Amino acid sequence: MKKFMNTAATMVAESLEGFVRAHGEIVVFGAGRKCVRRRHFTPGKVALISGGGAGHEPMHIGFVGKGMLDAACVGHIFTSPTPDQIVSAIEEADTGAGCLLIIKNYDGDIMNFEMAIEMAAHRHRIETVIVSDDIETGRTGEGRGRRAVAGTLVVEKIIGAAAERGLPLEELKRIGDRLNGRIRTMGVALSGVTIPQIQRTTFSLNTDEMEMGVGIHGEPGHSRQRLLAADAIIRHLCETISADISIQPDTKALLFVNGLGGTPPAELYLAYNAAHRFMEERLIHIERALVGTYVTSLDMQGLSVTLALLTDDEIALWDSPVATAALHLSP
Amino acid sequence: MKKFMNTAATMVAESLEGFVRAHGEIVVFGAGRKCVRRRHFTPGKVALISGGGAGHEPMHIGFVGKGMLDAACVGHIFTSPTPDQIVSAIEEADTGAGCLLIIKNYDGDIMNFEMAIEMAAHRHRIETVIVSDDIETGRTGEGRGRRAVAGTLVVEKIIGAAAERGLPLEELKRIGDRLNGRIRTMGVALSGVTIPQIQRTTFSLNTDEMEMGVGIHGEPGHSRQRLLAADAIIRHLCETISADISIQPDTKALLFVNGLGGTPPAELYLAYNAAHRFMEERLIHIERALVGTYVTSLDMQGLSVTLALLTDDEIALWDSPVATAALHLSP
Incomplete structure (x- = not known):
């Protein structure tokens, strides 16, 4: 795929x-x-x-602003920011009440x-929340288990x-850790991604193929399958994520259909429609919805479905005003 | 390109x-x-x-809500809504102060x-604003002249x-007509669009080609060119739109980079960066910015740049609160 870019070295x-x-007002x-900050x-x-x-834009920079993050550090493409960047963000953002670092579950991150925590801990109180919502990658048994994908947005918002x-630092950590356990995401791709440095796609699919269980780094998923109708694709994603999580009767949830970069809004809404019907049939009450391109994998054609089971308190936090570049809710 | 869909007939x-x-709360x-309404x-x-x-999603349905539209009618893909749909929207939305119809300048629309106006005029006071911001399509001399593309969002917001x-109906029409004369847009595509009914792209480009001057209906632009670096592409778009409009010293403007459906946010921001630098070098003061996927052409990889010269009053109207699915500004 072609890109709007000048050089791979300067693109980010x-x-x-x-x-x-x-977004200079935010x-x-x-x-x-070294970071983008409020x-x-x-x-x-x-x-x-x-x-x-x-x-992965707009994540995380698009989530910096009132009601969400104070600062975000951006590394090279699909590469963790350096400890030096993270320390710099801590130094700037900590106004005395300590720092909570929200980390996606990848070895490099x-x-x-x-x-960074080791370098800054003598001057700052620091806690962490590790996000790990990607259902598919947990199954391989490799590395640190489930990785973080679109569910990260939900954790950062709440x-x-x-x-x-x-609320104090320790309480925020407790809220984040509890919430992370009730979020599941699974993704599907219709294309690989084009890495700017090598101008090649990470994997290629025939016109009648799709890749099930993809993450957000252009790696293949857990299985290549024949391209199905949207309803069948979404059903498989929804079955997998809802089967993996303990659902009580009358459970309330947020349902989030996320575009991976190259999928237009109309297709995301069509997918949302199928996902919403699936969940309601399972008596999962979809109390809140989010549909859009928030957590991307460069230009990948694809989407993910996230189910986040929420308490009433968490729904109230979801509804609280937020004013960032990518997510905006009025009071 | 592949799509998330079930059948072409049911997709919309x-x-x-x-x-x-x-978005049931909105x-x-x-x-x-027959329409989507507040x-x-x-x-x-x-x-x-x-x-x-x-x-073209999220346009126009994503612009329905407080601070923007009261109702939007959606036709088949790239096909005008029927007069019957539009009359129905007028009947529902007119609460006594009349209706302003914001129409994109295409023959069918x-x-x-x-x-619809003929059918409803005996019961409703109706005025129209015709949007025609697409610079390239005006040049061919065919049809009704310039068509409407991404600038439609700016007209609908203000x-x-x-x-x-x-404000009363006649004054709103005056504001819209005046504003439309000061908006210019030009688009570029890296791919054609895939029409669901025929499962074919409207035009194909080689990996080193782009199409300059595209609209939002998958038609080819005015010239096929060798793919250039983003800075050169954006410079050409910006030169063309800014040369076509009378710019006074210290002119204030809104600069809007719009994704056409298949282009990820990171590339739109890179393009915005180049466009912003171009305008500032020309002493056009970019007072407001908008970057995102708002007015699409199905899954087209591409973008458009819109320059809207705004008065202080119009900037204040731009800044007014809006709470729609696609555009959100707090008080």
């Missing part, structure tokens, strides 16, 4: 610069451009910091965030609202 | 149903599903109604909206804010 920096120019670059911090509030490789209410 | 209806399910279907109308406010073919303030 130019895109970030465009983001900050477009965000600014941190010192040395234009105005709230003294006394716990600082929420996340980060990860580039290529865990390692660099842990190094902890963000709780932080805005002034 | 399923996608619309998913949209209404996902919109409901009108009677007989859940709550404001009595005494002029009703704003738009519509057009499907395939103009014809069907005019027929008239929408003015309507919310209680």
